[in-house]
Amino acid sequence: MAKRGRKKGANGEKRRSLLLLIAAEEFSNNGYHETKISTIVQRANVTQPSFYLYFQSKEAIFQELVDIFHQKLMTLVQQSLLETGLEKSTLEGEITGRITNIFTFFKEQPDLTRIGFYMANESREIKSQIASQIEQNLREEQMNGYFRADIDMHTVAESLVGIIERLTETKLLKGLTKPEKLANEIVRLLLYGMIS
Template identity: 50%
Template sequence: MRKKGANGQESRARLLIVAANEFAKSGYHQTKISTIVSRAGLTQPSFYLYFESKEAVFKELVEKFRSELKILLEGSRLESGIDEEHVTGRLQSVLTGLFAFLGKDSDLTQIGFFIGDDAVIVKSEMVAMIEQNLKAEQRDGYFDGDLDMHIVAECLVGVIERLTSQQLLTGKRTPEDLARHVVSLFMHGISIYPAKRAT
């Protein structure tokens, strides 16, 4: 970025917002720089004051999503010593925060979680971070010690991905509602019958 000052920062921010919306709506390949600058009320030469290319804007948006998600997941691990009756509520709070993040900027979520080439990597990183948290929580006695937390993390990310695209971003469900359902499913299952151990 070569331009300094409040006007330059405002123009750059406007380009990022418009670009995110265009990428989310039209995809990477169909989005044109001319459309971005026109919608942002700027000229095409001004675009190059802030970004080298369309790819540079897209990568910056993906990295923004990725880094914010990483910070959120790093702070989501259950602390040691939570009373058993508060674990479900704490998990629900963590998942509500995650769904709220994914719903806050739907354009950025579309880019970072669904349409970007790095979306698969972002979700793999998410699985690894959730698995790490779950293993620590398993050691703290919150979860069944026999569970393979890699499988649990994969399942959880799959559920989050699907619910985000089909329920959250479409406005059908709130982050709180989705979190409540996911925690209920993972903590209590779907059966009304008491669990029987295989002999």
């Protein structure tokens, strides 16, 4: 017998994924309080009792979307650590590629990004954890000789999260800039500064 929240079979997983996709769109477009389970199930062409085979409540499906966002973003940030032994001449491209991966995830999952990065109660905590992981990465990269020893990596990590957060909202999610261009601008600013 299937546990609540997981219905066995390929059709069950497809239906569950569809409910998550539609719920993400609804929450992103209408906000948490204005989103109704009745709208989600109507758009998914399932009954309301079917919804409860997969999710206990509106809160449960919203929380799962937040958790999916958090897990995917944390994985990308963990994978952004530069490996040892890179040539200094390749650093700009390597760092740009890793930040591009984060922006690409946000662009490909705009609803999930709005939910996890901006709407969720725990969005501040998510950003704090991301900043901590970035700081950990930067300190290791600093010890590997990639960055100056006199730079406070806590400040860099917090600044980077702030820049990413703001540019995602004002440029990326509005379709004004591509992930690669944003990443390139950020990396050049952080690596080379503003002085001509």
